[in-house]
Amino acid sequence: xxxxxxxxxxxxxxxxLDKGERASNIPQETQDxxxxxxxxxxxxxxxxxxxxxxxxxxxxxxxxxGELVAINPGYDHTFGxxxxxxxxxxxxxxxxxxxxxxxxGTE
Amino acid sequence: xxxxxxxxxxxxxxxxxxxxxxxxYEKYExxxxxxxxxxxxxxxxxxxxxxxxxxNETCVGSTPLVELKNINTLVKAISKPGKGARIFLKDxxxxxSGSFKDRRASVSIYQAQKQGYKxxxxxxSGNYGAGVASQAAKRGLQCIIVQETFDSKGIGQPEIIExxxxxxxxxxxxxxxxxxxxxFYYFLVLLEETGYFNASxxxxxxxxxxxxxxxxxxxxMKQLTGKDPDCVVVTHAGGGNLTGTxxxxxxxxxxxxxxxxxxVDLFGLHMASDxxxxxxxxxxxxxxxxxxxxxxPDRSDVPRNAARVLRxxxxxxxxxxxxxxxxxxxLAQLEGLLRGPAGNTSLCAAISLAREMDSDQxxxxxxxxxxxxxxxxxxxxNFAKSNGIEISRGNPExxxxxxxxxxxxxxxxxxxxxxxxxxxxxSYVKQAKKxxxxxxxxxxxxxxxxxxxxMPLEELEKIL
Numbered sequence: 143x144x145x146x147x148x149x150x151x152x153x154x155x156x157x158x159l160d161k162g163e164r165a166s167n168i169p170q171e172t173q174d175x176x177x178x179x180x181x182x183x184x185x186x187x188x189x190x191x192x193x194x195x196x197x198x199x200x201x202x203x204x205x206x207x208g209e210l211v212a213i214n215p216g217y218d219h220t221f222g223x224x225x226x227x228x229x230x231x232x233x234x235x236x237x238x239x240x241x242x243x244x245x246x247g248t249e
Numbered sequence: 250x251x252x253x254x255x256x257x258x259x260x261x262x263x264x265x266x267x268x269x270x271x272x273x274y275e276k277y278e279x280x281x282x283x284x285x286x287x288x289x290x291x292x293x294x295x296x297x298x299x300x301x302x303x304x305n306e307t308c309v310g311s312t313p314l315v316e317l318k319n320i321n322t323l324v325k326a327i328s329k330p331g332k333g334a335r336i337f338l339k340d341x342x343x344x345x346s347g348s349f350k351d352r353r354a355s356v357s358i359y360q361a362q363k364q365g366y367k368x369x370x371x372x373x374s375g376n377y378g379a380g381v382a383s384q385a386a387k388r389g390l391q392c393i394i395v396q397e398t399f400d401s402k403g404i405g406q407p408e409i410i411e412x413x414x415x416x417x418x419x420x421x422x423x424x425x426x427x428x429x430x431x432x433f434y435y436f437l438v439l440l441e442e443t444g445y446f447n448a449s450x451x452x453x454x455x456x457x458x459x460x461x462x463x464x465x466x467x468x469x470m471k472q473l474t475g476k477d478p479d480c481v482v483v484t485h486a487g488g489g490n491l492t493g494t495x496x497x498x499x500x501x502x503x504x505x506x507x508x509x510x511x512x513v514d515l516f517g518l519h520m521a522s523d524x525x526x527x528x529x530x531x532x533x534x535x536x537x538x539x540x541x542x543x544x545x546p547d548r549s550d551v552p553r554n555a556a557r558v559l560r561x562x563x564x565x566x567x568x569x570x571x572x573x574x575x576x577x578x579x580l581a582q583l584e585g586l587l588r589g590p591a592g593n594t595s596l597c598a599a600i601s602l603a604r605e606m607d608s609d610q611x612x613x614x615x616x617x618x619x620x621x622x623x624x625x626x627x628x629x630x631n632f633a634k635s636n637g638i639e640i641s642r643g644n645p646e647x648x649x650x651x652x653x654x655x656x657x658x659x660x661x662x663x664x665x666x667x668x669x670x671x672x673x674x675x676s677y678v679k680q681a682k683k684x685x686x687x688x689x690x691x692x693x694x695x696x697x698x699x700x701x702x703x704m705p706l707e708e709l710e711k712i713l
Binding site: 158165171175178180201202217222227231235239243 | 323399401429443641
């Protein structure tokens with residue numbers, strides 16, 4: 143079981159509003175689920191494992207309680223694979239410009 | 250211990266807001282719907298010179314303006330003879346955090362510092378968060394950004410996750426929530442708990458900060474072409490970009506320049522729906538914000554919204570998601586500018602608009618934004634695919650928001666849909682009646698509405 147040490151940078155999860163506590167003027171599918179929060183900070187509690195209730199100190203110094211969900215959470219978003227539908231855009235546009243300039247001679 | 254239930258906190262909204270923005274909005278109230286907009290802007294805002302000096306201190310503004318010569322040749326190649334206006338681009342990505350939102354944040358953070366607040370909070374999933382975090386870092390204030398990031402499965406929009414990364418890099422605390430307008434509730438809880446300044450997008454500070462953008466456009470266009478532009482196209486969401494730019498242009502004397510809004514068409518998707526949240530590829534600059542904020546500006550997080558677009562908007566153009574991704578590619582491949590995508594909504598509309606206009610006319614596209622992992626065409630379209638959205642090449646008119654995205658197979662297939670200004674103004678009146686529970690308005694209120702939607706009093710009488 144992965145353990146987080148006191149002072150380590152971690153992520154917590156917390157339910158802010160449960161089903162039934164939410165605003166009444168929102169779509170049903172949103173009312174049917176809780177309003178949840180994720181927040182990063184430094185572990186205040188003594189050594190803890192994932193899933194335990196812990197307290198963190200955020201970048202602004204606030205103390206917030208929640209369930210420990212990740213240790214040293216990273217940024218996993220990427221540039222991803224090329225989109226085939228976009229790969230011809232530049233090639234085609236340059237060709238249109240070339241044809242226009244050679245045919246028109248005005249540019 | 251205060252009661253922090255949803256109802257209790259929302260009931261304390263006005264007192265929390267009052268201490269969190271340092272503006273006594275009651276001072277500007279006149280009667281019912283009417284309030285003194287210009288007095289509020291004059292007393293609370295700053296002069297253009299003061300704003301320029303505030304922005305100079307934090308490296309904001311004075312961005313380059315460049316003619317998009319290769320795109321303009323392409324536009325001429327696909328236009329009728331004599332058509333194809335020249336498009337110029339204001340490269341707002343050159344601001345410290347990579348978008349025009351630094352202008353909007355700069356004055357708010359300066360004000361917060363001046364008034365002795367220890368920190369600032371902003372509710373935003375977009376570039377504004379990075380702007381506030383960056384300006385707060387420079388002025389030594391604490392900062393909390395509250396984002397709507399995930400659906401109930403914990404899946405986040407890559408563009409928003411990228412913004413969270415940027416904010417944390419600037420040293421800001423980032424509160425990430427699931428879908429729902431109760432974000433505002435938690436925002437109030439945090440304001441009350443911390444006593445921080447509400448760096449709202451909609452205070453006079455935020456709007457005044459954008460006025461320099463309009464002013465610079467007029468100055469730079471006069472240098473480059475000898476006159477003001479015929480049109481300025483602005484990506485429109487909450488309204489501050491268009492309002493501030495238009496006011497800046499007027500202050501520069503560019504009173505004949507038409508200010509045109511552009512948004513991505515997301516009709517059919519509900520902004521508060523847990524299911525629809527990840528079925529869109531644009532988290533801002535779309536109709537889901539653009540129309541509600543234009544027709545009822547005071548829905549914002551301050552009692553009186555300083556962003557009031559119907560006062561300034563000449564025309565409102567809609568484009569599709571696939572077209573904006575296409576134009577983002579054009580900008581990179583023809584002009585060497587890797588920017589956007591959401592900020593390229595106005596460029597996308599400008600290309601079709603240029604085809605309608607004469608070749609000696611000019612259009613300014615007034616923003617670009619930074620791009621990065623999660624926040625560029627490939628990751629955003631891959632994300633769409635993983636959410637079951639069909640991506641194809643063809644005619645973008647056939648796309649359906651939330652179901653399909655069509656990348657134009659030829660630049661001639663780029664087009665604009667005009668959303669009726671008359672319809673928006675009627676919708677404003679309808680919502681005003683509903684929100685103020687009135688069937689008719691006093692003469693003073695009618696004068697205010699006529700100014701707020703830029704419609705002569707006689708015409709307003711007819712639609713009332």
